[in-house]
Amino acid sequence: SQQGEEDPQALSIQEGENATMNCSYKTSINNLQWYRQNSGRGLVHLILIRSNEREKHSGRLRVTLDTSKKSSSLLITASRAADTASYFCATDAGGTYKYIFGTGTRLKVLA
Amino acid sequence: DVKVTQSSRYLVKRTGEKVFLECVQDMDHENMFWYRQDPGLGLRLIYFSYDVKMKEKGDIPEGYSVSREKKERFSLILESASTNQTSMYLCASSFHGGRSYEQYFGPGTRLTVT
16 A cells, blocks of 8 residues: 655646645654656655654755654745656655655646 | 666566566665556555565565575566566665665666567
8 A cells, every 4th residue: 555645646837936745644654755756767865854853954845744644745945947857755664664655746847 | 976777778578578677786785676666656666675685575576576696786587577567667775774764766677568
């Protein structure tokens, strides 16, 4: 069963706008990661947030985690055309080093 | 830079053929993973390995086997390819034991079974 479900499935915005995507999961986690995938390529790690953290920043990325709601959000500020990609959340399956990936959000940034 | 390489970017095979997909990493990672990615289904774990000769089934191991004879190399084997195994296959590696949970991915192999 899918642990992480991203929402929305697809998002189209103008360059310079902010993009927010959400991830919901079902079981308790130790940490949650976000990855980016450019079209037809492998995934690239963006950021990891631990279960005892509520917010984390990395450059133009801001990730929040609400363990009570079992959800996380990824905010990309001042988006660029190069941010066009699919974004996936991945949760550890209850303390193991196996991660379960969601179905992804396809982001399109229009120049 | 960590590098994970996969033997082919594109592969076309016939139904019933035995198919080998190879993955090599150069970071001395203990863990290695094979996923398949299909539209609308995201990434699904097929098998993973946490040490040489060790393997564990993922969520969808049926029709696949794996081999890890050396730490840097993890092979995915389709014993008798079928059309429903047409997919994008992604290999990944990571450290074991909490040093870092980040997975490093290869570029993927797009396999078509006709």
